[in-house]
Amino acid sequence: MSFDTDRLHRLKGKGFHDVYSEHPEKWKEMVRTARDYSKTCVPEGEKVKVGDVVAVVQNAIKIDPEFEKYLNKKKLTQKFWILWYAEYIVEQTFPQPDLMEDN
Numbered sequence: 474m475s476f477d478t479d480r481l482h483r484l485k486g487k488g489f490h491d492v493y494s495e496h497p498e499k500w501k502e503m504v505r506t507a508r509d510y511s512k513t514c515v516p517e518g519e520k521v522k523v524g525d526v527v528a529v530v531q532n533a534i535k536i537d538p539e540f541e542k543y544l545n546k547k548k549l550t551q552k553f554w555i556l557w558y559a560e561y562i563v564e565q566t567f568p569q570p571d572l573m574e575d576n
Contacts, residue, residue, distance in 0.1 A: 475523075475524075475560070476557070476560035476561065476563075476564055480560065480561075481561065483557070484554075484557055484558065484561055487547060487549065487554075488543075488547070489543075489554075489557075489558055489561065492539070492540065492558075493562060493565060496539070500562040500565070500566070501565070501566045503530060503533050503534075503537075503562065504526060504530055504562055504563050504565075505566065507526045507530045507533065508521060508526045508567075510529055511526050523563060523567070526563055526567075527559045527563050530559040530562065530563060531555055531556055531559040534555050534558055534559055535555055540555075540558070
């Protein structure tokens, strides 16, 4: 499964867009660093995929004190919030192509 409109709406409903908008450069830098790290793990000649970056970002988010504080404040104990937020910040940093446009 991938990041979709339902996940976006559920994240916004829980206020995660506020977490992002308070420090967007922090989250963008986390994604860029994850992308650069992912490049070192992907075989030569292959492209880094969105899922590769999301996996690295997830691990960084898990230990981010600001994110953890927000989860505790909102009493959000489900682990899927970490994955969904990782997908969200990757999407904010590297928006996916418009599916309505033909190439």
